[in-house]
Amino acid sequence: MPVKPVRCEHLVPVVADPAAGPAIPAAACQAHRVGVGRSEERLSRGRTPVDQQPTARTVGEAEPSDVHRLGIVCADDAPEAQVQAEAAQGAQPGGQNSEPARKGSGLGNLKIMARDQRSVTPQTEDFAAWYNDVVFRAELVDRGPVRGSMVIRPYGYRIWELLQADLDGRIKATGHQNAYFPLLIPQSYMQREAEHVEGFAPELFTVTHAGGKELEEPLIVRPTSETVIGEMMAKWISSHRDLPLLLNQWANVLRWEMRPRMFLRTSEFLWQEGHTAHATAADATAETMLALGFYQDMAGQTAALATVPGEKTPGERFAGAERTFTVEGMMRDGRALQLGTSHFMGTNFAAAFGITYTSESGTAELCHTTSWGMSTRMIGGLIMTHGDDKGLVLPPAVAPYQVVIVPIGRGEQVEPTVSAAIECAATLQRAGIRTHVDDRPQASPGFKFNDWEMRGVPIRLELGPRELADGTALMSRRLSYRQPEAVKEAIPLDAAPDLLRAELAAFQAMLARRAADFRDGHIAVVSSWPQFAAAVAVGWALALHCGQQACEDEIKTETTATPRCIPLAGEPDQGACVRCGKASAYGTRVIFARAY
RNA sequence: CGGGCUGUAGCGCAGCUUGGCUAGCGCGCGUGCUUUGGGUGCACGAGGCCGCGGGUUCAAAUCCCGCCAGCCCGACCA
Incomplete structure (x- = not known):
């Protein structure tokens, strides 16, 4: 995926909308949480005589093949001018009836609830409130009873199924097989890979009691399955003839979240996790890149999202991985969202779990493993990439x-x-x-x-x-x-x-x-600190960086931007770090952005 | 976990400052009529442990304490 850099001065506000009226303080938007109506019940109750013919109502479903056919389309069908017009269009305020409510004098602004309850908060006014309005009102989700939990409603789940079908097809077409591993993992498993435990410790759910009694060894609710699967791989692999072992599972995982956000950060989420074992580092690396390609392709072709694939900096790496790759998506508010991730584990997990094989020459060797995942977060990416002030906009494929x-x-x-x-x-x-x-x-x-x-x-x-x-x-x-x-x-x-x-x-x-x-219009090549700060305020900055953790931390403290990835397609470049002036690392520019 | 804000009908809110009538309003919901080409109109009706638990008081939605939940901002993350 080519990164088309533009100069800093080309940056424009995320959504240009002079007609939107005065900005309203976020604090005032409190009043604006929108709840979930009852139209679901309406749908099922509104029986009419014609309706007695069940064949016709929301008739059937398309074949998976149709999904693929629709998903893979040429991007040149719409002339540029039209697309530009659309972009401006998308920024227009919502329904016809939202206008009167938005004007009004000083006092009116404080009482936003005066706006028509039927329309969603405009994106320019409060992007987070807009997002919430959309996910609830479009009946994608509802809040679960437990903090950070999410009910995915039929309309939202159908989107997930369509994404799932697409990705599952890609995974199977390349020789991977689906399997299922247990939700509960012995605590001791987690502890075998030092960095892995350390990385996940703050987010773990731990089961201490079962059958009314305290357990001798607490169980972990999986935050990811490297450990159980590693344990099984060690059991299943003995010869080079058993390699590569290409597994995938569709599952739920749980990670404690401080600040839940529907689809983006919930304590329980659905995902796919691929786990593979290979003889050589080269094979495993190739697998890592293959999986990254799944995500990039599905994001672009099926979800119609714009992404930049790249490698994570050491500070952003998966706990226990040697190298981590990512597909970063650009949201309409200029923030980045990780849409899929792929890890090369080297022999770290093989060593921790004893995943070894006997080579052709008879020696015992450690396997090289990979893991890669895509989650329901992708739905959040869809919403925040395509949605406008009228609500959701869905790509036909999903x-x-x-x-x-x-x-x-x-x-x-x-x-x-x-x-x-x-x-x-x-x-x-x-x-x-x-x-x-x-x-x-x-x-x-x-x-x-x-x-x-x-x-x-x-x-x-x-x-x-x-x-x-x-x-x-x-x-x-x-x-x-x-x-x-x-x-x-x-x-x-x-x-x-x-x-x-x-x-x-x-x-x-x-x-x-x-x-x-x-x-492309919101990625800026920056060469000075002021340019950097301006760029990450509205989009992404492509900057030279020294690679020092301390420097990354300073950048984060001052701008809330973090290194998202080192673009795979980045052109060779070097010079002074945009922040501290020391010699740049990575041999190319790094993308920095505020992220979800 | 720190800072700010909020919990009253399915949703959005008023009432609380200054305790006291039967706790209101809009939307939605139900029934009937009227309507339907960009969020129809009218009438009648149903629906409320006022977030939870304690306390003060003759009396608490209202005052006090604690807890819980949600939203926004920070540290973590697919």
């Missing part, structure tokens, strides 16, 4: 519903429009397009439009008497290529499957392109 059909009609027209919608959905479904019919009788069309836009559905079709008469549907995109956004387009129903497939592919490409442009 959208639970790629198309939502809103039947429109009153009185006697309800039945025919709803059945037409259901029929249309069935056709699209057969064409591999995930389609949903919103036939809630009590909600007005306008409400549904806003609702599905908030939930990020890429394409909406309106089907009313007029369309029925001439065999068309009115299509509108969550983000359009044209201005003004509200433009709707009539499409012939009989050509809908092909047309929509193309639309979805174009939409996917447009998002990927937009994200890449945003990333």
